Amino acid sequence: MNIIVCIKQVPNTTDVRIDPVTNTLIRDGVESVINPFDAYAIEEAVRLKERCGGKVTVLTMGPPQAENALREAISLGCDEAVLVSDRKFAGSDTWATSYTLAAAIRKIGDYDIILCGKQASDGDTAQVGPGISAHLDIPQVTYVKKIEEISAEKAAVERMTEEGYDVVETPLPCLLTVVKEINTPRMPSLKGLMRAKSAKPFKWTADDIEADPAALGLDGSPTRVIKIFTPVQRKGGEILKGDTGDISKELAELLKDMVI
Amino acid sequence: MDYLITEQQTMIRDLARKIADEKIKPVAAHYDETEEFAWPIMKILAESDLFGVYLPEQYGGLGGGILDMCLVTEELSRACGGIALGYAGTGLGTLPILLHGSEEQKKKYLPDIAAGKKLAAFCITEAEAGSDAGSIKTTARKEGDKYILNGTKQWITNAGEADIYTVIASTDKTKGVRGASAFIVEKGTKGMEFGKKEKKMGIRASATREVIFTDCEVPAENLISREGMGFIIAMKTFDCSRPGVAAQAVGIAQGALDHALEYARTRVQFDVPISSFQAIQHMLADMGTQVEAARALVYATARMVDSGAKSVAKESAMAKLFASDVAMKVTTDAVQIFGGYGYMRDYPVEKYMRDAKITQIYEGTSQIQRNVIAANMIKESIKK
Numbered sequence: 001m002n003i004i005v006c007i008k009q010v011p012n013t014t015d016v017r018i019d020p021v022t023n024t025l026i027r028d029g030v031e032s033v034i035n036p037f038d039a040y041a042i043e044e045a046v047r048l049k050e051r052c053g054g055k056v057t058v059l060t061m062g063p064p065q066a067e068n069a070l071r072e073a074i075s076l077g078c079d080e081a082v083l084v085s086d087r088k089f090a091g092s093d094t095w096a097t098s099y100t101l102a103a104a105i106r107k108i109g110d111y112d113i114i115l116c117g118k119q120a121s122d123g124d125t126a127q128v129g130p131g132i133s134a135h136l137d138i139p140q141v142t143y144v145k146k147i148e149e150i151s152a153e154k155a156a157v158e159r160m161t162e163e164g165y166d167v168v169e170t171p172l173p174c175l176l177t178v179v180k181e182i183n184t185p186r187m188p189s190l191k192g193l194m195r196a197k198s199a200k201p202f203k204w205t206a207d208d209i210e211a212d213p214a215a216l217g218l219d220g221s222p223t224r225v226i227k228i229f230t231p232v233q234r235k236g237g238e239i240l241k242g243d244t245g246d247i248s249k250e251l252a253e254l255l256k257d258m259v260i
Numbered sequence: 261m262d263y264l265i266t267e268q269q270t271m272i273r274d275l276a277r278k279i280a281d282e283k284i285k286p287v288a289a290h291y292d293e294t295e296e297f298a299w300p301i302m303k304i305l306a307e308s309d310l311f312g313v314y315l316p317e318q319y320g321g322l323g324g325g326i327l328d329m330c331l332v333t334e335e336l337s338r339a340c341g342g343i344a345l346g347y348a349g350t351g352l353g354t355l356p357i358l359l360h361g362s363e364e365q366k367k368k369y370l371p372d373i374a375a376g377k378k379l380a381a382f383c384i385t386e387a388e389a390g391s392d393a394g395s396i397k398t399t400a401r402k403e404g405d406k407y408i409l410n411g412t413k414q415w416i417t418n419a420g421e422a423d424i425y426t427v428i429a430s431t432d433k434t435k436g437v438r439g440a441s442a443f444i445v446e447k448g449t450k451g452m453e454f455g456k457k458e459k460k461m462g463i464r465a466s467a468t469r470e471v472i473f474t475d476c477e478v479p480a481e482n483l484i485s486r487e488g489m490g491f492i493i494a495m496k497t498f499d500c501s502r503p504g505v506a507a508q509a510v511g512i513a514q515g516a517l518d519h520a521l522e523y524a525r526t527r528v529q530f531d532v533p534i535s536s537f538q539a540i541q542h543m544l545a546d547m548g549t550q551v552e553a554a555r556a557l558v559y560a561t562a563r564m565v566d567s568g569a570k571s572v573a574k575e576s577a578m579a580k581l582f583a584s585d586v587a588m589k590v591t592t593d594a595v596q597i598f599g600g601y602g603y604m605r606d607y608p609v610e611k612y613m614r615d616a617k618i619t620q621i622y623e624g625t626s627q628i629q630r631n632v633i634a635a636n637m638i639k640e641s642i643k644k
Contacts, residue, residue, distance in 0.1 A: 187279055190309035190322055193271050 001054035001152070004108060005045040005078065005115045006101055006132065007038040009062050009069040010122040023225045034069045037117025039076075040178050043185040044147065045115050046077035052150065055079040057108055061089060061100050067201055074196040075188040081201035082108065088206045091218030094123075098131025100216060103209040105136060113155070114175040118143055126177070133175035141168050145181040261552055263559050265331070272313050272328055276335035279304055284339035291343060291465035292611050295457070297421050298343045298465050305336075305347055306376020314351065315358065319370035325566030326500055330507035330558060337511025338518070341615035342465030344511065346379065348504050349417035349466065352623070353380025355497045356426040356442050360485045365444060369424055378423035383413040383471050384494055391628050393428075394437035394491060398473060400429035405480045407431070407443060409451070409473040417622075419469035420454040423447045427471070428494050431487045440490030444482040451476030462614030495573070500565055502576040502623055506558040506583035509619040513551045513587040516594035516612035520544065523598055534597075543597060547590045554583040574636035581629040584619035591616040 315321025398411025432439030455470025
């Protein structure tokens with residue numbers, strides 16, 4: 001089974017700072033780590049390999065230093081690594097990013113399953129995984145908390161919902177985004193760390209993945225971020241007390257005043 | 261202080277520290293309280309390849325030496341000296357095979373130990389043979405192609421949990437220490453049983469039990485080296501394992517110091533953090549200096565062992581003596597800095613003090629270490 005896991009390097013902080021002028025993330029002086037949700041995708045990919053055989057290719061799009069994240073993924077059990085990196089990718093929104101990753105996945109070629117974290121801890125959009133599946137025209141299941149069964153043709157997975165979970169069957173190849181409930185990521189191994197040290201990730205540019213230049217980076221990104229802000233917290237409601245008849249009238253007045 | 265360890269050793273230390281911080285620290289108090297054996301942690305250490313750091317590559321290890329083992333033991337002990345002993349005790353049980361085992365024995369036992377699939381234990385101590393290890397009463401009688409073991413070993417670390425036991429037993433009572441031999445006994449061998457689990461002052465996450473042999477039949481091929489070599493094998497094993505105990509002591513001391521320093525910076529009395537008092541500062545300064553001095557001696561000794569030096573008995577004894585005394589002193593002072601809180605079991609430092617004490621006792625008491633040191637000093641001076 002050929003497994004591809006897509007990861008992202010994110011700032012190692014829960015307190016993400018936004019540049020008030022450009023509305024982009026401030027990355028200077030912040031250590032980069034593998035997106036925490038992607039760690040579960042890596043672990044699940046390695047477990048699938050241990051269960052079914054095959055190999056795990058870890059893929060990321062990012063600046064040259066994203067190679068560190070790929071090496072960490074290798075230390076955790078991934079076999080091969082691909083970095084797609086090009087100045088032309090700068091300013092990509094989730095659409096352009098998923099287009100680029102899908103192009104890289106086409107170049108990797110033979111794959112049965114693609115795993116992603118449910119979302120990145122910096123942007124929190126949860127759009128890139130589904131975007132990849134759309135560009136590749138393969139089925140997707142999001143918020144997967146368990147892979148119940150998997151064969152060469154199909155997989156049955158548990159998809160987490162607010163009330164419980166759905167059991168979804170999907171043909172392969174498919175893309176799954178996973179939630180933290182799916183596993184407990186392992187510690188790296190020394191042999192993995194040594195393999196990671198000597199590993200040579202593939203480095204592909206826009207040309208290598210035969211991407212349409214117009215679909216890349218800022219030009220290929222339909223999204224424009226106008227403003228990023230924390231929504232004002234909603235105050236608690238007002239509770240009316242007293243005789244049912246009285247408070248009904250009072251409520252009607254209040255609603256009239258609010259012009260609902 | 262920078263000890264100029266190799267890139268691989270840095271990787272080993274950092275990984276052991278990560279596991280200690282993220283996996284052991286949160287559960288150390290639990291295992292201390294319940295006295296359970298920390299199998300989940302052993303599994304993590306196994307999957308991370310840490311059990312193989314000091315074993316040769318042809319047996320599935322990483323090709324490092326005693327220093328590598330010391331680095332792991334120290335880092336794990338910083339979080340919990342008891343859990344670390346599951347690891348270090350396996351090293352002690354493995355060393356007789358590594359140092360004196362045949363190629364067949366190494367091929368048979370070391371790969372599973374390197375992979376962490378099996379833990380090991382070393383059995384020498386008996387009720388009446390502690391410091392006087394030569395007076396062991398366990399016997400091994402040869403009958404055809406096997407040895408029949410009879411006797412009871414006491415206070416055996418990892419007993420019941422380990423799969424591989426190296427056992428010192430007498431094959432010829434008339435020869436005293438020269439009649440002792442070393443055997444490999446696998447758990448499950450008929451006639452081998454485990455006694456009750458001891459309740460201990462410290463290192464409570466570590467399993468300590470009797471190992472009882474009653475007409476226990478061991479294949480003759482499980483004899484390590486040859487008959488009569490048992491005591492020499494035990495002493496050579498201790499020469500290599502004592503830096504490990506010393507590393508455990510350094511780790512325990514460092515762990516207590518880390519807590520004391522953090523507490524001193526945050527504990528406010530008389531409207532200021534107590535770290536602003538010279539009385540506390542001088543204690544911290546002494547503790548830091550002592551820990552660093554102990555670490556330097558341990559690493560230097562481990563490097564000497566790894567260099568293949570012919571005799572390391574004196575240096576190993578010095579490292580264990582010094583580091584274990586430092587551990588006792590520093591952990592006691594850490595409790596002192598915590599004051600009343602330090603005495604309470606809700607706070608982590610009293611455990612370090614309880615854990616430290618054993619390092620002055622096992623694998624040769626501090627008094628026995630002094631005997632070894634002095635005997636070697638006198639021997640060396642006669643040779644000059």
